Amino acid sequence: MTHRSFAFASLVAAGLATGAVFSVNAQEWKTKPPTAADWAAMAKLPDFNGVWEAGRAPAAAPAAGRAGAGAAPPAGPARGGTAAAPTGRAGGGRAGGAPAGPQLTAAYAAKRQELAGRGAEDNDSANCLPPGMPGIMGQPYPMEFLLTPGKVTIVIEAYTQVRHIYTDGRPLPTDPDPKFFGTSVGKWDGDTLVVDTVGFSPQTMLAANTPHSEKMRISERFHLTAPDVMTIETTVTDPEALTAPWTSSRTLVRHRDWTVSEYICEENNRNYLDASGKAGVKLDK
Amino acid sequence: MIRRLSIPVTAVALAALVVGLTRPVAAHHSFAVFDMTKQQAIDGTVKKVDWTNPHVWVWVDVPTAAGGTETYGFEGMSPNYLARRGWSRTTLQTGMKVTVQYRPLKDGKPGGMLVSAKLPSGMLLTGGGAQQGQ
Numbered sequence: 001m002t003h004r005s006f007a008f009a010s011l012v013a014a015g016l017a018t019g020a021v022f023s024v025n026a027q028e029w030k031t032k033p034p035t036a037a038d039w040a041a042m043a044k045l046p047d048f049n050g051v052w053e054a055g056r057a058p059a060a061a062p063a064a065g066r067a068g069a070g071a072a073p074p075a076g077p078a079r080g081g082t083a084a085a086p087t088g089r090a091g092g093g094r095a096g097g098a099p100a101g102p103q104l105t106a107a108y109a110a111k112r113q114e115l116a117g118r119g120a121e122d123n124d125s126a127n128c129l130p131p132g133m134p135g136i137m138g139q140p141y142p143m144e145f146l147l148t149p150g151k152v153t154i155v156i157e158a159y160t161q162v163r164h165i166y167t168d169g170r171p172l173p174t175d176p177d178p179k180f181f182g183t184s185v186g187k188w189d190g191d192t193l194v195v196d197t198v199g200f201s202p203q204t205m206l207a208a209n210t211p212h213s214e215k216m217r218i219s220e221r222f223h224l225t226a227p228d229v230m231t232i233e234t235t236v237t238d239p240e241a242l243t244a245p246w247t248s249s250r251t252l253v254r255h256r257d258w259t260v261s262e263y264i265c266e267e268n269n270r271n272y273l274d275a276s277g278k279a280g281v282k283l284d285k
Numbered sequence: 286m287i288r289r290l291s292i293p294v295t296a297v298a299l300a301a302l303v304v305g306l307t308r309p310v311a312a313h314h315s316f317a318v319f320d321m322t323k324q325q326a327i328d329g330t331v332k333k334v335d336w337t338n339p340h341v342w343v344w345v346d347v348p349t350a351a352g353g354t355e356t357y358g359f360e361g362m363s364p365n366y367l368a369r370r371g372w373s374r375t376t377l378q379t380g381m382k383v384t385v386q387y388r389p390l391k392d393g394k395p396g397g398m399l400v401s402a403k404l405p406s407g408m409l410l411t412g413g414g415a416q417q418g419q
Contacts, residue, residue, distance in 0.1 A: 121317035128339070141365060157365060261365040268337035270360070271314045279317035283358045283394055 029170040034149035045147060046191045046224050051260055052252035053142040102207050108241040115209040120277035127273055128265035130159035132180035132204025133218055134234055144260045152186055157260045165195050172198050180204055192223040213240035228254035313339045319388040319398045331381045332356055336364045336374040343399060345385060358396035359387055362412045370414025
């Protein structure tokens with residue numbers, strides 16, 4: 001055994017010995033193996049499985065869909081078609097104009113102003129750091145929903161990320177470790193999946209240049225508004241950062257002929273943001 | 286061989302393209318390194334295509350006044366996004382003649398954000414995918 005591996009083994013042993021002290025409530029939930037009845041019950045849930053991507057210009061969009069898409073692409077799936085019309089329907093519930101942005105408390109408005117004032121030309125995603133919640137749900141790439149007993153998994157193509165939403169009745173952790181996507185539990189309210197998420201990394205932003213506090217919570221309501229159209233109503237609350245809950249709505253369209261692809265941002269990322277906030281590009285890498 | 290378009294033409298001709306391009310490209314990073322007030326056109330020969338994430342890079346050899354070539358690098362959308370919209374890994378190949386419209390790099394290095402690449406066949410490749418020529 002090398003010195004290094006011995007040291008590691010010692011750490012593990014120490015950890016095991018003190019495990020009871022350090023156990024976290026979120027880790028105590030024991031997943032039950034699904035029964036045949038659990039699998040059969042899946043058939044009664046709304047049909048969320050499949051590959052979804054943000055729909056475009058919901059309320060005002062004509063049935064033709066995208067601007068400039070006169071000729072069909074020579075190969076591969078075209079967008080629009082059957083998807084475009086129901087997208088408009090799904091967004092019809094929201095009044096015209098852009099959704100209201102987050103209403104910040106004075107302290108957080110000042111934080112936002114300070115961050116914006118630093119003049120960074122880009123954010124850390126230029127260095128391949130994925131956005132956290134709620135930004136990761138608004139990327140222009142597909143997401144695949146997978147429903148299994150006790151869990152909804154969202155495979156996010158952007159930055160090759162994944163969200164784990166536990167629907168097996170476990171409680172939210174009372175003292176969650178901070179994470180980019182937080183810790184999520186979900187339950188079914190009729191045909192609507194209601195997801196509550198807590199515990200967000202201070203590295204992530206509530207919105208552009210807008211930090212959140214440890215008390216941020218995000219609630220999402222997922223439901224189908226047409227066979228291949230899903231609406232997500234997202235409500236962010238944060239008693240320190242927001243003066244009122246911030247609710248927004250997004251529409252996803254299902255693409256039955258798509259699969260989620262890999263997106264390894266470090267594969268050939270020539271963009272960067274340096275420590276001084278200057279954005280650049282490497283042509284000679 | 287850089288042809289600089291007049292500002293009004295640039296603004297009008299690009300409005301539609303930018304609508305399609307802004308959101309996707311911005312998903313990974315901002316436009317800070319590009320001069321978004323300018324569009325330039327260049328003719329050359331495809332040297333190489335990096336069909337890679339997070340962005341496709343198209344490398345084009347452009348003739349110089351001295352009789353040699355200079356290689357330009359053009360950043361496009363994610364290959365994932367493009368492949369779903371008709372621009373595949375093999376659409377653009379080494380040796381093809383292309384006319385590229387691009388937003389130049391602010392630092393003056395040879396390259397920029399790819400607005401479109403037009404093939405002799407008339408096929409137009411943009412951030413929104415491939416469209417057959419008229």
